[in-house]
Each structure stands twice: as C-alpha cells, then as structure tokens.
Amino acid sequence: MSTRRINDRAPLVRSLVERGLFAGEPLVLADVGVSGGLPSFWRQFEPHFRAFGFDPLIRECERLNREEKNKAVEYHDYFLGYPEYEQLFPNADRGDPVKGWSNQPFERTSAARAQRLQSMTIQQWFNNENPDVVFTERRISLDEFFAARSEKVDFIKVDTDGHDYEVLCGARRILKDHQVLGLLVETQFHGITHPHSNLFANIDRLLREHGFSLFDLETYRYTRGVLPGRFEYSMAAQTKEGQILAADALYLRDISAPGYDERWRQRLSDSKLLKLAALFDVFGLPDCAAELLSDRQQQLATGVDLPTLLDLLAREIQPGMGGYAEVNKRFDASREAFYPHTPTELLRRHLPTPLRRMLSRLKRKLRG
Numbered sequence: 001m002s003t004r005r006i007n008d009r010a011p012l013v014r015s016l017v018e019r020g021l022f023a024g025e026p027l028v029l030a031d032v033g034v035s036g037g038l039p040s041f042w043r044q045f046e047p048h049f050r051a052f053g054f055d056p057l058i059r060e061c062e063r064l065n066r067e068e069k070n071k072a073v074e075y076h077d078y079f080l081g082y083p084e085y086e087q088l089f090p091n092a093d094r095g096d097p098v099k100g101w102s103n104q105p106f107e108r109t110s111a112a113r114a115q116r117l118q119s120m121t122i123q124q125w126f127n128n129e130n131p132d133v134v135f136t137e138r139r140i141s142l143d144e145f146f147a148a149r150s151e152k153v154d155f156i157k158v159d160t161d162g163h164d165y166e167v168l169c170g171a172r173r174i175l176k177d178h179q180v181l182g183l184l185v186e187t188q189f190h191g192i193t194h195p196h197s198n199l200f201a202n203i204d205r206l207l208r209e210h211g212f213s214l215f216d217l218e219t220y221r222y223t224r225g226v227l228p229g230r231f232e233y234s235m236a237a238q239t240k241e242g243q244i245l246a247a248d249a250l251y252l253r254d255i256s257a258p259g260y261d262e263r264w265r266q267r268l269s270d271s272k273l274l275k276l277a278a279l280f281d282v283f284g285l286p287d288c289a290a291e292l293l294s295d296r297q298q299q300l301a302t303g304v305d306l307p308t309l310l311d312l313l314a315r316e317i318q319p320g321m322g323g324y325a326e327v328n329k330r331f332d333a334s335r336e337a338f339y340p341h342t343p344t345e346l347l348r349r350h351l352p353t354p355l356r357r358m359l360s361r362l363k364r365k366l367r368g
Helices: 011-018 040-045 058-067 091-095 110-118 122-126 142-147 164-169 172-177 200-208 260-264 270-282 286-295 306-317 324-333 343-349 353-367
Strands: 027-032 049-055 073-077 155-158 182-188 213-222 243-252
Touching: 011 040, 011 270, 011 306, 027 142, 040 049, 040 270, 049 058, 058 073, 142 172, 155 164, 164 172, 164 182, 164 200, 182 200, 200 243, 243 270, 270 286, 270 306, 286 306, 306 324
Parallel strands: 027 049, 027 155, 049 073, 155 182
Antiparallel strands: 182 243, 213 243
C-alpha cells in the first residue's frame, strides 16, 4: 500500500536523520493491516523510528515479530475498530434491503471470479505458508491501545479491506491529542450510502474535520468478471483497465494554509515540523516540504540549516538546477524554462500563433 511517488531515499530524511534531529523524538508509525510487513521506505528513518503494527492474523504477527531486527518495531494481533461503531451504523441498517442497498461491484469483478476459481482469498494468498489461517479474537481501538503508552503517534496507515472508516473513528482522540501529522488510508468509492459506511466520502469528511487535507490518491481499477482484463500483479486483485473501485488516499496537515494554527489549534513543535517536512519528501512532495520550511523558518532558525535543506528539495524537483535560489530566480525570469521540453512541445511552442490556432482547429475537427 503506497503511492507511485513514494521516495524511499528521500534526501531531506537522510539529512535530518544524519544530523540526529529525530534522536530525541523518533518518528512513530501505527500500521493497521500490517500483513506482509512494513514497507521498506519507512526504514530510512532508522535508527530514530518506532512502529506498532496491527493485524488479526495471529501467525503472521508471530512471523513478523520473529523476523524483525529493530527492537523498536513490534507487531500485535488485534482486530482494530471502534467499540461504539454499532451505534453509528447498526447491523440492522446494513442488512436492510433498502437502507443497506450497496452499489459495490467487487463480487462481479474478474478478481472475485479468479478468487472463486482458485478457492483462495487475498488474505490466504498472502499467508500461503499458513493455509490454516487463524484470526485473533482480540479487539481494540487505536485510542485504547495508546491510552496507556507514552509514545505519540506521528503517522497512521490503515488497510483493513473494509473497516477503515471504523478504525479512524476509534482514533479520534489520538488524531487530536497526539498531533498526528498524516495518514495513508485505503478507501472505497462504492458501497452503502450512509454517513458512517466505509466510503471515501465519509473518510474524507472525518479527516477534514480533524484538520487534514488530501495530498495524493492512488486509484485501483477492476474489470468485470464477464470480460477479464490484465491484472496489475501476479495475483487476483486490481487490473490495468476497468472501473475505479478503491484508492490509497494520503492525508497530511497543510499547516502553511493561512489561519491553520488558529483554526485547528495545532501549533507544532520544531520536531513535529521537521517530521512533517520529512513526510512530505517521503511521499514525493518536496515542493510542500519546501513551503513548510520556508513558511516556518523563524521558528526553525535554531539548529537547522534551512538553506541546505531547501537546496536538497530544489534539486529533487529540478535536478538540472543548482538549488533553491536558482530555481526561483529562473522561474521569475522565464516561465518557459518550466514548460515541457519534448520535441513536439518545442516545435509547437515556436510556431507562429496563427499556425498554432489553425492546427488546433484541425485537431478538433479530426476528433469530431
């Protein structure tokens, strides 16, 4: 679970870690649905990294704990949820043929058809070394789990195949009290129309109400079972063509937005600010990291070499330029330096205006 822009060698992270700026307050991750292990891109925060993984598969958690080399990373076999969820979204409503009507087409997809043919669910495919998959009976919410712990969560990843909104409902306290910086959540676009069903619309509303903004969306398509398309991977899951059914949604705090601190009362410490900048860089958003550092440069003036950090970010987004100052100088001098440089684009750009207009009209006519 990730986005296509993940940067597993983020220069800003490397610089901050090498300077020991996270030594006193390591980045803390809560990974809900950790089957298969932590994605490798999180390891670039080591040794200043702490992680808690959660999954209902008992033997998978045992395997992960057995093979984990970092003592600051631990795995727990829990079903994550929210104790009061039944009051928000009663089972009676979900089972009602009218109230509970769903437009979820997954059972009609080629992925579902393939799983029926091979008599194996996605969970069993991931755990094929343990064909007798055993689920835990232990249930807890993120708020309950971290209530007795000193760690303050910085980032939450949720991938539960259907209970993501419920998990977030059970994390409302830490979203606020821990000053969580961001989330990566699996979201569904189809299902039961209800204010508390597991839909992107409800997840987006809940996170916006806690001060988060959507920064990236990695969508997943599924062809219908009657006409299967090509799978993206060697497994019965998403395909290259078909209807969009789900997405991985990245949410972060956009603290550079005017009035953010006053609206959300989330004045971040220096450590939290640097973690947020690092997360922007990890998720392929060096421009957002630069905006944050530039916007909060007075707060970060002590002990942080901002010009060097800004140069690192500038060379990521414009590798052919010397650094932050040069990027901005060239942008102000000529926007054409930032236009596409393909042969077709260069030719089009230098054609006389009347000829460009004539070609545009001809293109529209051919399309029509």
